[in-house]
Amino acid sequence: MKLNISKKSVIYVAGGFGMVGDSVYKCLKKRGYLNVYRNKRKQLDLLDSSKLDKFLKKMSPSLVIFCAAKVGGIKANNDYKAEFMYKNVQMSSNIIHYSYLNKIKNLIYMGSSCIYPRKCKQPISENYLLNGKLESTNEAYALAKISGIKMCEFYSNQYNLNYVGLMPSNLYGINDNYDVKYGHVIPALIQKLLISDKKKNTSLNVWGNGAAKREFLYVDDLAEAIVSIFNQKLKYPFYNVGSGEEISIKKLVLMIKDIYNKKLNIKFTGEESNGTPRKILDSSKIRSFGWSPKISLSEGLTRVMSSKGLI
Numbered sequence: 001m002k003l004n005i006s007k008k009s010v011i012y013v014a015g016g017f018g019m020v021g022d023s024v025y026k027c028l029k030k031r032g033y034l035n036v037y038r039n040k041r042k043q044l045d046l047l048d049s050s051k052l053d054k055f056l057k058k059m060s061p062s063l064v065i066f067c068a069a070k071v072g073g074i075k076a077n078n079d080y081k082a083e084f085m086y087k088n089v090q091m092s093s094n095i096i097h098y099s100y101l102n103k104i105k106n107l108i109y110m111g112s113s114c115i116y117p118r119k120c121k122q123p124i125s126e127n128y129l130l131n132g133k134l135e136s137t138n139e140a141y142a143l144a145k146i147s148g149i150k151m152c153e154f155y156s157n158q159y160n161l162n163y164v165g166l167m168p169s170n171l172y173g174i175n176d177n178y179d180v181k182y183g184h185v186i187p188a189l190i191q192k193l194l195i196s197d198k199k200k201n202t203s204l205n206v207w208g209n210g211a212a213k214r215e216f217l218y219v220d221d222l223a224e225a226i227v228s229i230f231n232q233k234l235k236y237p238f239y240n241v242g243s244g245e246e247i248s249i250k251k252l253v254l255m256i257k258d259i260y261n262k263k264l265n266i267k268f269t270g271e272e273s274n275g276t277p278r279k280i281l282d283s284s285k286i287r288s289f290g291w292s293p294k295i296s297l298s299e300g301l302t303r304v305m306s307s308k309g310l311i
Contacts, residue, residue, distance in 0.1 A: 001162045003106045005063055005230040010035040012061040014046060014095055015068025019175040019219055020110060024065055027223035037061070046091045049098060056102040063106040065226060066095050066148075074137050074207075074275050076182035081140035088144030096151045100159055107163040108226060109152045111145045111238065113215070113281055114138045115167060123282040126167070126240055135276045153237040165238030166226065169281050172300065173219030174307045185249065186216065186304070189256060194308060196264075203265045204257075210250030212274035215281060217243045218300035221293040228291035242281035243293045249274070252297075259301055260310055 011028060015021040016038020028036045037059065044055055046068050070087040077084055099107050116124050117132025134142045152163035176187040183191065189206065196204055225241045257264050305311050
Protein backbone atom coordinates (compact mmCIF):
# COMPACT_ATOMS: atom_id res chain seq x y z
CA MET A 1 0.00 0.00 0.00
CA LYS A 2 1.33 3.42 -0.98
CA LEU A 3 -0.59 6.71 -1.03
CA ASN A 4 1.63 8.61 -3.52
CA ILE A 5 0.46 12.08 -2.50
CA SER A 6 2.06 15.07 -4.24
CA LYS A 7 1.93 18.81 -3.55
CA LYS A 8 -0.72 19.10 -6.29
CA SER A 9 -2.97 16.31 -5.00
CA VAL A 10 -6.50 17.31 -3.99
CA ILE A 11 -6.83 16.61 -0.25
CA TYR A 12 -10.03 16.79 1.79
CA VAL A 13 -9.68 17.14 5.58
CA ALA A 14 -12.96 15.90 7.09
CA GLY A 15 -13.50 17.58 10.44
CA GLY A 16 -11.06 20.26 9.35
CA PHE A 17 -12.10 22.84 11.93
CA GLY A 18 -11.67 20.61 15.00
CA MET A 19 -8.45 20.54 17.00
CA VAL A 20 -6.86 17.76 14.94
CA GLY A 21 -8.30 18.76 11.57
CA ASP A 22 -7.30 22.40 11.95
CA SER A 23 -3.73 21.43 12.79
CA VAL A 24 -3.58 19.02 9.82
CA TYR A 25 -5.02 21.63 7.44
CA LYS A 26 -2.52 24.30 8.54
CA CYS A 27 0.39 21.86 8.42
CA LEU A 28 -0.43 20.87 4.84
CA LYS A 29 -0.80 24.48 3.71
CA LYS A 30 2.47 25.42 5.40
CA ARG A 31 4.25 22.54 3.70
CA GLY A 32 3.09 23.73 0.27
CA TYR A 33 0.21 21.39 -0.54
CA LEU A 34 -1.80 23.46 -2.98
CA ASN A 35 -5.24 21.88 -3.00
CA VAL A 36 -6.33 21.29 0.59
CA TYR A 37 -9.98 21.70 1.50
CA ARG A 38 -12.18 21.57 4.59
CA ASN A 39 -15.67 22.63 5.59
CA LYS A 40 -17.63 23.42 8.73
CA ARG A 41 -20.38 21.19 10.08
CA LYS A 42 -23.09 23.63 9.00
CA GLN A 43 -21.74 23.34 5.45
CA LEU A 44 -21.56 19.54 5.51
CA ASP A 45 -22.76 17.27 8.31
CA LEU A 46 -20.86 13.99 7.99
CA LEU A 47 -23.85 12.19 9.48
CA ASP A 48 -25.80 13.06 6.32
CA SER A 49 -24.74 10.33 3.88
CA SER A 50 -26.61 11.80 0.90
CA LYS A 51 -24.93 15.21 1.15
CA LEU A 52 -21.55 13.62 1.82
CA ASP A 53 -21.95 11.43 -1.27
CA LYS A 54 -22.71 14.47 -3.46
CA PHE A 55 -19.82 16.44 -1.97
CA LEU A 56 -17.25 13.70 -2.56
CA LYS A 57 -18.56 13.08 -6.07
CA LYS A 58 -18.13 16.76 -6.93
CA MET A 59 -14.73 17.24 -5.26
CA SER A 60 -13.20 13.86 -6.20
CA PRO A 61 -10.18 14.20 -3.87
CA SER A 62 -7.04 12.11 -4.20
CA LEU A 63 -6.95 11.71 -0.42
CA VAL A 64 -9.45 11.99 2.42
CA ILE A 65 -8.05 12.59 5.92
CA PHE A 66 -10.74 11.73 8.45
CA CYS A 67 -10.28 13.84 11.59
CA ALA A 68 -13.92 14.24 12.63
CA ALA A 69 -15.21 12.67 15.85
CA LYS A 70 -17.55 13.09 18.78
CA VAL A 71 -14.98 13.35 21.58
CA GLY A 72 -14.74 14.05 25.29
CA GLY A 73 -13.07 13.08 28.53
CA ILE A 74 -13.85 10.18 30.87
CA LYS A 75 -17.12 11.64 32.17
CA ALA A 76 -18.47 12.57 28.72
CA ASN A 77 -17.63 9.10 27.38
CA ASN A 78 -19.28 7.44 30.36
CA ASP A 79 -22.42 9.62 30.48
CA TYR A 80 -23.23 9.65 26.75
CA LYS A 81 -22.29 6.19 25.51
CA ALA A 82 -25.19 5.93 23.07
CA GLU A 83 -24.38 9.27 21.43
CA PHE A 84 -20.65 8.52 21.28
CA MET A 85 -21.35 5.13 19.72
CA TYR A 86 -23.91 6.26 17.16
CA LYS A 87 -22.23 9.44 15.92
CA ASN A 88 -18.74 7.99 15.65
CA VAL A 89 -19.84 4.76 13.97
CA GLN A 90 -22.08 6.67 11.55
CA MET A 91 -19.46 9.26 10.58
CA SER A 92 -16.79 6.58 10.12
CA SER A 93 -19.06 4.35 8.05
CA ASN A 94 -20.21 7.24 5.87
CA ILE A 95 -16.76 8.60 5.11
CA ILE A 96 -15.27 5.16 4.36
CA HIS A 97 -18.16 3.76 2.33
CA TYR A 98 -18.82 6.87 0.25
CA SER A 99 -15.13 7.39 -0.39
CA TYR A 100 -15.10 3.88 -1.85
CA LEU A 101 -18.26 4.48 -3.89
CA ASN A 102 -16.75 7.66 -5.34
CA LYS A 103 -13.55 5.85 -6.33
CA ILE A 104 -11.35 7.67 -3.83
CA LYS A 105 -8.27 5.49 -3.61
CA ASN A 106 -6.60 6.95 -0.50
CA LEU A 107 -7.92 7.57 3.02
CA ILE A 108 -6.25 8.20 6.38
CA TYR A 109 -8.48 7.34 9.34
CA MET A 110 -7.84 8.96 12.72
CA GLY A 111 -8.42 6.61 15.63
CA SER A 112 -7.43 6.63 19.28
CA SER A 113 -5.26 4.72 21.72
CA CYS A 114 -8.41 3.86 23.71
CA ILE A 115 -9.02 1.02 21.21
CA TYR A 116 -6.67 -1.23 23.19
CA PRO A 117 -7.61 -3.47 26.11
CA ARG A 118 -7.65 -1.96 29.61
CA LYS A 119 -5.03 -4.37 30.89
CA CYS A 120 -2.45 -4.38 28.15
CA LYS A 121 1.23 -5.22 28.06
CA GLN A 122 3.25 -1.99 27.88
CA PRO A 123 4.27 -0.41 25.57
CA ILE A 124 1.19 -1.23 23.50
CA SER A 125 1.84 -2.75 20.08
CA GLU A 126 -0.66 -2.60 17.22
CA ASN A 127 -1.15 -6.36 17.38
CA TYR A 128 -2.71 -6.11 20.86
CA LEU A 129 -5.97 -4.90 19.31
CA LEU A 130 -8.97 -7.06 20.35
CA ASN A 131 -6.84 -9.11 22.76
CA GLY A 132 -8.73 -8.18 25.91
CA LYS A 133 -11.53 -6.27 27.60
CA LEU A 134 -11.85 -2.54 26.94
CA GLU A 135 -11.91 0.19 29.59
CA SER A 136 -15.60 0.50 30.54
CA THR A 137 -15.68 4.32 30.76
CA ASN A 138 -14.78 4.81 27.08
CA GLU A 139 -16.01 1.49 25.67
CA ALA A 140 -18.52 3.08 23.26
CA TYR A 141 -15.96 5.42 21.69
CA ALA A 142 -13.38 2.62 21.50
CA LEU A 143 -15.79 0.25 19.78
CA ALA A 144 -16.75 2.94 17.27
CA LYS A 145 -13.11 3.57 16.44
CA ILE A 146 -12.34 -0.15 16.21
CA SER A 147 -15.18 -0.55 13.70
CA GLY A 148 -13.64 2.25 11.60
CA ILE A 149 -10.20 0.65 11.70
CA LYS A 150 -11.56 -2.71 10.63
CA MET A 151 -13.70 -1.13 7.90
CA CYS A 152 -10.60 0.51 6.45
CA GLU A 153 -8.77 -2.81 6.54
CA PHE A 154 -11.63 -4.78 4.99
CA TYR A 155 -12.37 -2.21 2.26
CA SER A 156 -8.67 -1.97 1.39
CA ASN A 157 -8.35 -5.73 1.06
CA GLN A 158 -11.59 -6.34 -0.80
CA TYR A 159 -11.53 -3.34 -3.14
CA ASN A 160 -7.77 -2.77 -3.53
CA LEU A 161 -7.77 0.58 -1.73
CA ASN A 162 -5.22 2.44 0.38
CA TYR A 163 -7.22 3.08 3.57
CA VAL A 164 -4.93 3.28 6.59
CA GLY A 165 -5.44 4.22 10.25
CA LEU A 166 -3.37 6.24 12.71
CA MET A 167 -3.86 5.68 16.44
CA PRO A 168 -2.56 8.67 18.42
CA SER A 169 -1.97 8.75 22.16
CA ASN A 170 -3.76 11.38 24.27
CA LEU A 171 -3.82 14.55 22.18
CA TYR A 172 -3.86 18.16 23.34
CA GLY A 173 -3.44 21.58 21.76
CA ILE A 174 -4.58 25.18 21.63
CA ASN A 175 -7.93 24.49 19.91
CA ASP A 176 -9.05 21.85 22.39
CA ASN A 177 -12.42 21.61 24.18
CA TYR A 178 -11.93 23.47 27.46
CA ASP A 179 -14.80 22.02 29.45
CA VAL A 180 -14.33 21.30 33.15
CA LYS A 181 -16.87 18.48 33.24
CA TYR A 182 -16.60 16.84 29.81
CA GLY A 183 -13.19 17.82 28.40
CA HIS A 184 -10.06 15.67 28.29
CA VAL A 185 -7.68 15.87 31.21
CA ILE A 186 -5.34 18.69 30.03
CA PRO A 187 -7.96 21.16 28.74
CA ALA A 188 -10.24 20.39 31.72
CA LEU A 189 -7.40 21.14 34.14
CA ILE A 190 -6.52 24.34 32.32
CA GLN A 191 -10.16 25.46 32.33
CA LYS A 192 -10.31 24.82 36.09
CA LEU A 193 -7.15 26.88 36.42
CA LEU A 194 -8.69 29.70 34.37
CA ILE A 195 -11.71 29.75 36.68
CA SER A 196 -9.53 29.72 39.79
CA ASP A 197 -7.33 32.46 38.34
CA LYS A 198 -10.34 34.66 37.55
CA LYS A 199 -11.79 34.19 41.03
CA LYS A 200 -8.32 34.60 42.55
CA ASN A 201 -8.63 31.22 44.24
CA THR A 202 -5.50 29.33 45.21
CA SER A 203 -6.91 25.80 45.16
CA LEU A 204 -7.43 23.27 42.39
CA ASN A 205 -9.47 20.08 42.74
CA VAL A 206 -8.46 17.21 40.46
CA TRP A 207 -10.52 14.09 39.75
CA GLY A 208 -9.10 10.70 40.69
CA ASN A 209 -6.03 10.02 42.78
CA GLY A 210 -3.37 11.04 40.26
CA ALA A 211 -1.91 7.53 39.90
CA ALA A 212 -3.01 6.82 36.32
CA LYS A 213 -0.28 7.25 33.70
CA ARG A 214 -0.78 8.74 30.25
CA GLU A 215 1.20 9.49 27.11
CA PHE A 216 0.46 12.94 25.66
CA LEU A 217 1.13 14.15 22.12
CA TYR A 218 0.88 17.75 20.96
CA VAL A 219 -1.52 17.90 18.03
CA ASP A 220 0.97 19.55 15.64
CA ASP A 221 3.25 16.53 16.01
CA LEU A 222 0.36 14.30 14.92
CA ALA A 223 -0.13 16.48 11.84
CA GLU A 224 3.52 15.95 10.92
CA ALA A 225 3.09 12.19 11.43
CA ILE A 226 0.25 12.20 8.90
CA VAL A 227 2.42 13.90 6.29
CA SER A 228 5.24 11.44 7.01
CA ILE A 229 3.23 8.49 5.65
CA PHE A 230 2.19 10.12 2.36
CA ASN A 231 4.83 8.41 0.26
CA GLN A 232 5.85 5.45 2.37
CA LYS A 233 5.22 1.78 1.67
CA LEU A 234 2.57 0.96 4.28
CA LYS A 235 2.64 -2.68 5.35
CA TYR A 236 0.10 -2.50 8.16
CA PRO A 237 -3.59 -1.48 8.40
CA PHE A 238 -2.88 1.06 11.14
CA TYR A 239 -0.01 2.68 13.02
CA ASN A 240 0.42 3.94 16.58
CA VAL A 241 1.51 7.56 16.99
CA GLY A 242 2.82 8.56 20.42
CA SER A 243 5.43 10.72 22.10
CA GLY A 244 7.15 7.74 23.74
CA GLU A 245 6.98 9.38 27.16
CA GLU A 246 4.44 8.74 29.89
CA ILE A 247 3.61 10.74 32.97
CA SER A 248 1.30 10.22 35.94
CA ILE A 249 -1.65 12.56 36.25
CA LYS A 250 -0.19 13.75 39.55
CA LYS A 251 3.10 14.73 37.90
CA LEU A 252 1.19 16.33 35.02
CA VAL A 253 -0.72 18.53 37.46
CA LEU A 254 2.50 19.50 39.23
CA MET A 255 4.08 20.39 35.85
CA ILE A 256 1.11 22.63 35.06
CA LYS A 257 1.46 24.20 38.52
CA ASP A 258 5.16 24.93 37.91
CA ILE A 259 4.43 26.56 34.54
CA TYR A 260 1.60 28.58 36.11
CA ASN A 261 4.15 29.77 38.69
CA LYS A 262 1.64 31.05 41.24
CA LYS A 263 0.50 29.77 44.62
CA LEU A 264 -1.78 26.80 44.08
CA ASN A 265 -2.98 24.11 46.46
CA ILE A 266 -3.73 20.82 44.69
CA LYS A 267 -6.33 18.36 46.00
CA PHE A 268 -7.04 14.99 44.39
CA THR A 269 -10.66 14.15 45.12
CA GLY A 270 -10.38 10.41 44.50
CA GLU A 271 -14.07 10.42 43.61
CA GLU A 272 -13.91 9.88 39.87
CA SER A 273 -12.55 6.99 37.84
CA ASN A 274 -8.90 7.08 36.86
CA GLY A 275 -9.74 5.23 33.65
CA THR A 276 -7.12 2.87 32.22
CA PRO A 277 -4.25 2.54 34.75
CA ARG A 278 -1.46 2.89 32.18
CA LYS A 279 -1.34 3.51 28.44
CA ILE A 280 1.85 4.07 26.48
CA LEU A 281 2.14 3.15 22.81
CA ASP A 282 4.82 1.34 20.86
CA SER A 283 5.25 3.76 17.94
CA SER A 284 8.29 2.09 16.41
CA LYS A 285 6.54 1.31 13.12
CA ILE A 286 5.79 4.94 12.24
CA ARG A 287 9.12 6.10 13.65
CA SER A 288 10.80 3.87 11.07
CA PHE A 289 9.58 6.39 8.44
CA GLY A 290 11.70 9.10 10.05
CA TRP A 291 8.95 10.76 12.05
CA SER A 292 9.50 11.71 15.67
CA PRO A 293 7.70 14.21 17.93
CA LYS A 294 9.35 17.62 18.26
CA ILE A 295 7.25 19.33 20.95
CA SER A 296 7.91 18.26 24.55
CA LEU A 297 5.07 18.13 27.06
CA SER A 298 6.49 21.13 28.92
CA GLU A 299 6.71 23.18 25.72
CA GLY A 300 3.24 22.11 24.59
CA LEU A 301 1.67 22.98 27.94
CA THR A 302 3.43 26.35 27.88
CA ARG A 303 1.98 27.09 24.43
CA VAL A 304 -1.54 26.14 25.52
CA MET A 305 -1.42 28.02 28.81
CA SER A 306 0.06 31.07 27.12
CA SER A 307 -2.75 31.07 24.54
CA LYS A 308 -5.21 31.15 27.45
CA GLY A 309 -3.45 34.04 29.19
CA LEU A 310 -2.38 32.02 32.21
CA ILE A 311 1.31 32.85 31.77
